[in-house]
Amino acid sequence: MAGEIGHFALILALMLALTQSVVPMIGASRNDPALMAAGRAAATLQALFVLAAFAALAFAFVRTDFSLEVVAQHTHSTQPLIYRFAGTWGNHEGSMLLWVLILSVFGAAIALFGDNLRTTFQARVLSIQGMIGTAFIVFLLFTSNPFARLSPAPIDGAELNPLLQDPGLVIHPPLLYLGYVGFSVAFAFAVAALIEGRVDAAWARWVRPWVLAAWTCLTAGIALGSFWAYYELGWGGWWFWDPVENASLMPWLMGTALLHSALVLERRGALVSWTILLGILTFSLSLIGTFLVRSGILTSVHSFAVDPRRGIFILAIIIGSTGAALALFAWRAPAMKSGALFSGVSREAGLTLNNLFLMAATAVVFLGTFYPVIMEAVSKDKISVGPPYYALTFVPIMTPLLVLVVFGPMLTWKRDALGDLVRRLRGPLIVTVIAFVAAVAIFGRTNVLAAAGMALAVWLVVGAGAVLARRWRIGGGFLRSVRTTPTSTYGLVLAHAGLGVLVAGISAMTAWQSSKIVLMHPGQTLTIGREEVTLRSIREATGPNYAALVAGFTFTRDGVSRPMTSERRFYPSSRSQTTEAGIEKRFLGNTYVAVGEPDKTGGIVVRLYDHPLVGWIWGGAVLMAMGGCASLADRRFRLGAAKAAAGIPGGRLVPA
């Protein structure tokens, strides 16, 4: 029954999405308040119906209704409740429904809380959101219906991939989708602006919180995914340049560029068409990411719905959205007023440079990801690129960008002098040079690259701190300036310092990680890094839906011992195996142990890793996400937007 309710709700949502894409667009061009109000109502109702459909599917998962095909394929009755619930989005159909849910909730939010938008503009944004929603609901209903029934219903279902049965994976997809779909708002804003032919500072002020929120969620989502891969896959790596990881990294890089160019647009009215283009491209990269995972065009560990028919459909959606938007851009953008001029040394110029580097970095990742597709079309060869490619291309582009990060906030708008800038950055510069010399002295000349990485990290952190120091020094009175510093400045400082922490983690991991793979017998002791690892016991255990081989270890460092376990789990219903790594987490690095195959002599294959500063990678990402949150909390977004609305004659029309 729940299945049918969900199915009908989704069909009704499609009708509403269609209404939402057509009616407000007509209303905006005729300036008809009733039609525009209908668009807002459709957006709100659509969100309710998609929510109902999602709730029905979640209900079916929790109640293990195996007459639904997706439930039967992805849930087993022994699965714990939380993983039955998370199973709702642990499959292609359900995750697309979650995608649509987030999209429609964002649409409703624009309808309900977009009071301060120009009414015609709001109507056009809603219409474009409606079009995206229509496309995806059609995609769901016709190629991947989550409510398809099975008859007869099986007695029990197949299990959710055990790798996905993990707390990290319960929230990883929703976070990523909040990011991807959040950029759809920037896309809708960009296209609506092209239709209206006008972009101003107020536009940037409206779009920035959405971009910030999407960027923050995406940052957290990527970090979580990376952390999950680290502890669950048992390889001890944190980033693999897998096509699907790249699919999330590309919108992130482009979104970062958008965040900064929108700032220039908001403050200085410059970079108008560039910002519009970034708005279109960022969401397009999110769509392409979806295409990548679901079309089977590239093989990846993540491809959980390889079906060419779906691929063709998503390709059609990409052509319809990105293609149409870029064509509109080519047609309308040249006529748009380009903004204020700025000198070669100014914050605008700095941020433009930042954008160019980020664009180049995105292009490099894009090329690496799609190289196999392009090469196969050109030369029939199957070639894919791996980490060496990215080390040669991505790293050289990102390094100057990271150096530049510190300059941006220290530059003044419009016009600045190089000499003044250097004087302002004297402190961080001196600290960085000292850090570099000290690092070379400590780690030796063979580790110059690692020392440079550490110095870059110091540069970023100290440079971020200098932004605060400068602010506090200028505004009279320390306490007063601390109080009056806008939250967005703290956001900037956190995010840039987080980047520094991230760089430190990556540098240390690249230069100093070490590993050992050995066959160990109980009682045997090995040393990795400064840690003594003793295998104590190997025993069998059972979990709710798995059998496990549990290896007990003792980690000893500086005379202090702690117990540690690593498991090898076998899930009988899906006949698959997972590894639970044992990780001793410390501020300055982790010791990581993962067990493999037991052998006949009573030993077990053990992989040991020493991971210096690895936690800093995710810690840095968390700081960046916190920076995003802090910026979001800034009063300026609320005050500024409200002021802009008051400035428009007539304000918002009252709905009929």
Add this chain to the structure above:
Amino acid sequence: MTRALFAVPVALFAALIVFFAYGLTQDPSRIPSILIDRPLPAFDLPGLDATSPGFGTAAFGSPAARGEPKLLNVFASWCAACPQEHPMLTRISAEGVPLFGLDWKDQPEAAKTWLAQLGNPYARIGSDPGARTGIDLGVTGVPETFVVDGRGRVRYKQIGPITADDWEKTLKPMLVRLRNEA
């Protein structure tokens, strides 16, 4: 000029779509052989036991000593799809096509038992328990079948079991063509 600049993104996008559309028509799991149109790598394999002879590259002819086009089938007693392919191989062999078998990553004893149960369609069998020749040939799994022309060059590689359809529509016409080519 500026107008043209604004059209660059949409033009790039159009080019990209062509690649994507092409990529969609390709099967990512299909890995083409780099040996196509190249001579078979040199190998000389023993038979399954001391009494049965194996074969080497020489069996496939060379540009100097031209022979019949032949099939080289990779199989193993542990392979799940091989029994499914077996009747097809028996039929191909009965049609008079020289069929060579490469017993890949397998114990010769196990392969002998397996062939005793199902029947032996192969003219010669080479045993490759350590998969050294398999690596040279770029074997990715079993079963796989190479079409080798009279000059000893690989002309085609079939991945997975040969179905009746594959045989009638692809392999058989190809063998006829290769025979006439000489």
